[in-house]
Amino acid sequence: MRLFLKNQLFLLVLSVVIGGDLLLWSLKVPAITWADYTYSAVLIFLVVFEFVKPRNASWNYITKDGVKFRELSADVIFQVVEAAVVSAAVFAMSVWLADHIRSYFGLKHQVGLHWALQCVAAVFIMDFIRYWIHRWMHQVPLLWRIHSLHHMPERLGAMSTARGNPLDDVIIYSPELIVLFVLGFDKDVMLGLYSVVWIIPLITHSNVEFPVTRLASVFQLPTYHLIHHAYNDATTPTHNFAEILTFWDRVFGTFNAGPIGLDHRTGVVSDKPREWHREFFGWLYLPINRL
Numbered sequence: 001m002r003l004f005l006k007n008q009l010f011l012l013v014l015s016v017v018i019g020g021d022l023l024l025w026s027l028k029v030p031a032i033t034w035a036d037y038t039y040s041a042v043l044i045f046l047v048v049f050e051f052v053k054p055r056n057a058s059w060n061y062i063t064k065d066g067v068k069f070r071e072l073s074a075d076v077i078f079q080v081v082e083a084a085v086v087s088a089a090v091f092a093m094s095v096w097l098a099d100h101i102r103s104y105f106g107l108k109h110q111v112g113l114h115w116a117l118q119c120v121a122a123v124f125i126m127d128f129i130r131y132w133i134h135r136w137m138h139q140v141p142l143l144w145r146i147h148s149l150h151h152m153p154e155r156l157g158a159m160s161t162a163r164g165n166p167l168d169d170v171i172i173y174s175p176e177l178i179v180l181f182v183l184g185f186d187k188d189v190m191l192g193l194y195s196v197v198w199i200i201p202l203i204t205h206s207n208v209e210f211p212v213t214r215l216a217s218v219f220q221l222p223t224y225h226l227i228h229h230a231y232n233d234a235t236t237p238t239h240n241f242a243e244i245l246t247f248w249d250r251v252f253g254t255f256n257a258g259p260i261g262l263d264h265r266t267g268v269v270s271d272k273p274r275e276w277h278r279e280f281f282g283w284l285y286l287p288i289n290r291l
Helices: 002-007 009-026 031-052 069-104 115-139 141-151 158-162 166-183 187-197 199-205 222-228 247-251 276-288
Strands: none
Touching: 009 031, 009 187, 009 199, 031 158, 031 187, 031 199, 069 158, 069 166, 115 141, 115 166, 115 187, 115 247, 141 166, 158 199, 166 187, 187 199, 199 222
16 A cells, blocks of 8 residues: 555645645635635645655755855745746736636637536647747747746756746737637636646746656646656757647657656756746846847
């Protein structure tokens, strides 16, 4: 049993989160708050687990060589700003735009599928949109200047998930939200779904070894996302652009399962030293300046 739980850690975390959502639903807790609970709980779990059993101990904020204050402070600030403030603003803006589009075109229809089928359909739709936008952000120079801040960290951990330009959230996530709500997907169902799918980037960025099993490999695992974050200068082809499933990467030929070792390097080729102001204020000047 212990070995099974260890091998199925990814699915276990997902199952606990889904179970938590069902509990919140039964307690009649507003769906708009579910993501706050699930995101915070999984973030705390992963941060603790990274210290207890890290994939790469040298990537932790606290090592035998001291404390990585630059990385820790930047990640904490971006968690507060990006994960809490920007994501909420993007969601509200997208709902507002979708409602106005539906009103302008006189759209009254709603998706009549069972909530579970709505979730399945929405996952494939949102992951398809994310896949192509994310891929273009690596191929179009201007978009790469915006997105590159997310790839700057030279070590990945759950706390580094939110590191990025606020425009990243707008460009990557607004289109899928607008499409889903214009199509008539139930808002409460989508809020419940996002409280689950938002934890997957936390897992994929974490410094935790999630076993690659047959069941879990349909999702984007940390191993796959580490390959995506491989040290590059935007001219080197990368892989694994989707955020939730491996399906679209497999369909479009960009899936790469590794393997990778502890010497795997992440980050962005730079002609300037890594200084704190570049880690934190980079989102202001990277789109118009060199890395």
